[in-house]
Every structure is written in C-alpha cells, then in structure tokens.
Amino acid sequence: AQSVTQLGSHVSVSEGALVLLRCNYSSSVPPYLFWYVQYPNQGLQLLLKYTTGATLVKGINGFEAEFKKSETSFHLTKPSAHMSDAAEYFCAVSDPYSGGGADGLTFGKGTHLIIQP
Amino acid sequence: DTGVSQNPRHKITKRGQNVTFRCDPISEHNRLYWYRQTLGQGPEFLTYFQNEAQLEKSRLLSDRFSAERPKGSFSTLEIQRTEQGDSAMYLCASSPSKGQGNSPLHFGNGTRLTVT
Numbered sequence: 001a002q003s004v005t006q007l008g009s010h011v012s013v014s015e016g017a018l019v020l021l022r023c024n025y026s027s028s029v030p031p032y033l034f035w036y037v038q039y040p041n042q043g044l045q046l047l048l049k050y051t052t053g054a055t056l057v058k059g060i061n062g063f064e065a066e067f068k069k070s071e072t073s074f075h076l077t078k079p080s081a082h083m084s085d086a087a088e089y090f091c092a093v094s095d096p097y098s099g100g101g102a103d104g105l106t107f108g109k110g111t112h113l114i115i116q117p
Numbered sequence: 118d119t120g121v122s123q124n125p126r127h128k129i130t131k132r133g134q135n136v137t138f139r140c141d142p143i144s145e146h147n148r149l150y151w152y153r154q155t156l157g158q159g160p161e162f163l164t165y166f167q168n169e170a171q172l173e174k175s176r177l178l179s180d181r182f183s184a185e186r187p188k189g190s191f192s193t194l195e196i197q198r199t200e201q202g203d204s205a206m207y208l209c210a211s212s213p214s215k216g217q218g219n220s221p222l223h224f225g226n227g228t229r230l231t232v233t
Contacts, residue, residue, distance in 0.1 A: 036224075043227050044208070044210075046222075092159075109157065110158070
C-alpha cells in the first residue's frame, strides 16, 4: 500500500520569493515519485518525476524536487515564484512493480499555490 | 501527439439521468485510466484498461458506472441514474504499457459533471 501526504492545502508566497511545497510518502517498496500541476478547469500536467539515479530532479518551469529516502520526502521547490505559477500542485507515488491500476499512481490531496504581487 | 482528448468538457444533468463521457487517448498508448476528482481532493483511481481489456476497477466504481474501450482505442464512461454525489471532474489519462515509472500518465482536460 502507498500513500501521499501534502502538508498545507494552501501556500501563499510573494512574487520572486522561494516556493516550497511539501510532500511525504509512504510505500512498502522504493517508489517512483511525481509532481503534477493543474491549472483551473484543466487536466494534470507532469512537472517532474523521480525514478532512479540522481535524487535531485529538475522539471519544467524552473521547478525541482529532491528525493530524500531517510525522510520519505519529495518536496518541490522553485527559487523565484512567478505569477503564472499559481495553480494546484499534486504529489504522487507509484509502485515500480505494479501492473498499473490502483497501485499505479496514488495522489496527495494537493496544495493550492497562491502568488501575491 | 495531439494529447488526450475528453468530451464533453462540461455536462449538467438532472438527478436520475444517464450520462456518457468519451476519452480519446494518445494513439500509441496502450493503457487508459479513468480518475475522479472532487473539489479539494486529488484524483482518485476508478478503472483502467490495457488495450481493450478492463483490468481493474476501484470499489469507488459502483454498479451504476460502466466503462468500455472497444478495439482498444477510445473509451467511454457511463453513469446511470446519476446522483448528486456523482458531481465531480472525471479525468482520463493514458500511458504506454511499460508501467508507471518511465511512463507517466498523460491527462486530458477532464469532463466536469454537475448533477442537479
């Protein structure tokens, strides 16, 4: 079984400030980890993913995340927030050995990122 | 790659009516997923197909829900005798059949269902 906890349903930062969105996971096997972004009335778009190898992963739009096994975390960061970053962000975990289905991808409840001018 | 397409984008229906949604996945993707997303929640798995075979269904998928993927191409999700609790965004996603790790899901823009 696997689960994802995103701390903070809403995060507000000023334009130009550091963005930090927290994600902790629970998994019985070494997981694959993902961050997705969702703009209003749209589907989810992949920001970045961690599978194996380098624990610091760079994604689109200047975002990056670091897999920390000891902390079971995969926090998302961006050095300088832009107004266009305002959206809902979802962390997700998958079982690499899964054949798909319910164990294929489990999402957190999401964090709404607000950018203040 | 034209992406995952879902129709309609919005559907308003009265309680008790039947509704059907369509999803056209990325053409070379073997796997197709349906998720449901309610306000303030992440997407919840409903069901998925490997080609035309429906391999798994969530317990969230009551008997009023049925999904098909004839010929392993597009998929339809039908809800019979809709209830107000069915109001949600229904998301379709597709991926190649190599599994989640190297093949993240590609999502459509969803169909937002409102049951009045």
